[in-house]
Amino acid sequence: MLKPKHQRMVLLAAALTALLAAVLIAAWALRHQASYFYVPSEIKAHPPEADRSVRLGGMVRRGSVHNEADGVTVDFIVSDGRADVPVRFAGIRPALFVEGSGVVAEGHMVQGRFEADNLLAKHDEKYVPREMAGMTAEQARQTVAQTK
Amino acid sequence: MHAYANPARFLRIARWLMPALLAGGIVFAGGALAWGLFYAPAERLQGETVRIIYLHVPSAWLGMLGWGGIAAASFAEIVWRHPLAGVAARAIAVPGAVFTAICLATGSLWGRPAWGTWWVWDGRLTSMLVLLLLYAGYIALAAAAAASGANRRVAAVFGLVGAVNIPIIHYSVIWWNTLHQPPSLSLSGSSMAPGFMWPLLGSTLGFTLLFGAVVLMRMRMLLAGAQADSRLRRKALSAGEAA
Structure with missing residues (x-):
């Protein structure tokens, strides 16, 4: 026969494990609904209806930014x-x-092009000092190693 | 474990541990903040705004650590009926809520220049707001139990159930697409240049020590309040018998 405090510990641990498992399963099931934006391959696979506003997120392809002559359109x-x-x-x-x-753009698809009403920048988890901007990862590593 | 159940013994330890944590916290947090604000480098894209990280990340860490502490204390309270556990959980709740609020405020101030928005309802920001609301609920429940002498078990169960939000906060940026970036620091390494990382680790350590000092102060305060209450009750009782 278990002591009461051991019984409480076992019951509580079981309840918490079940609760955590339930939450993990829910989070997994929600992985599409809970996402803040769609990535391009998802937009391509399941194009949203033309009048539905969605968010598109991804990387701005290098060399693709083109400023229009009106000065505000990009x-x-x-x-x-x-x-x-x-x-x-x-x-x-x-x-x-x-x-x-x-970048995360809010807007809708019009004939294969995403017309954004709002633009948010999304920075990555890498933090690089201004002095090291433009260096490759290897150069930056060497600079760090030399200045230590 | 029950060696520290005796409040007199706990108070003896707290009497020297609290000033030690306070002094260490002031030195580390102050030094790291000065380092971060004046000597650490500006970031390549963000420029000077990156310096708010030295307040934002320690606050986020303490908001989550605080609830971890509430959950551990609640577990000890339910399983071992540890007499100090409930006091510890109540003592943690207020500074935990304050640091969570600081995290949300600094994050909002940082989001405007960095992302272009004060607030978005992405997984990370929303789960952190939920943490602040959980703290508010816990504080209200624990205060109600203390004021009315009602069962503290409700607050303890709430502290344990609310703990499921902690892994959600942590993994929100990994499971789901969010505007918030994934963590820069983990046990396996850092994707942050050392010029940012060391002052950040320093201020995280410093604020954690300050957090510990505040929790010990509040535990002493709550114990002293309980002692004063019981003394008043005893006096009222003996006065009633004498009359």
Whole structure:
């Protein structure tokens, strides 16, 4: 016969394990609904209805940013490495909107092109000092090793 | 475990541990903040705004660590009926909520220049807001139990159930597409240049020590309050008998 405190421990541990498992399963089931944006390959595989506003996220393909003559409109390509979606946006761009960096565009698909009403910059988890900008990863590593 | 159940013994330890944590926290947090704000480098894309990280990340860490502490104390309270566990959980709740609020506020201030928005309802930001609401619920439940002498078990169960939000906060940026980036620091390494990482680790350590000091102060305060209450009750009782 278990002591009462051991009984409580076993019951509580079992209840918490079941609860955690339930939450993990729910999170897994929600992985599409809970996402903040679609990536280009998802947009290509399941194109949203023309009047439905969605968010598209991915990397701004290097060399794809093209400023229109009106000074506010910009065309660029958002890529997730598997698919590309051309995007057009007219308005003020966030400071971190640069080629090769992440972006989240809100808008809708019009004849194969994503017309964005709003643009958010998404930066990655890498933090690089200004002095090391433009260096390759190897150069940066060497600089760090030398200055230690 | 029950060696520290005796409040007198706990208070003896807290009396020297609290000032030690406070002094260490002031030195580390102050030093790391000065380093981060004035000497650490500016970031390649973000420029000077990156410096808010030295407040944002320690706050996020303490908001989550705080609930971890509430859950552990609640477990000890239910399983071992540890007399100090409930006091510890109540002591943690307020600073935990404050640091969670600081995390949300600094994140919002940082989001405007970096992302172009004060707030989005992505997985990370939403789960962190849920944590703040959980803290508010816990504080209300624990205070109600303390004021009315009601069963503290409800607050303890709430502390344990709310803990499922902690892995959700951590994994939100990994499971789901979010505007918030994945973690830069993990046990396996850092994708952050050392110039940012060391002041960040320093301020995280410093604020954690300060958090510990505040929790010990609040535990002493709650114990002193309980002692004063029981003394008043005893006096009222003996006065009633004498009359």
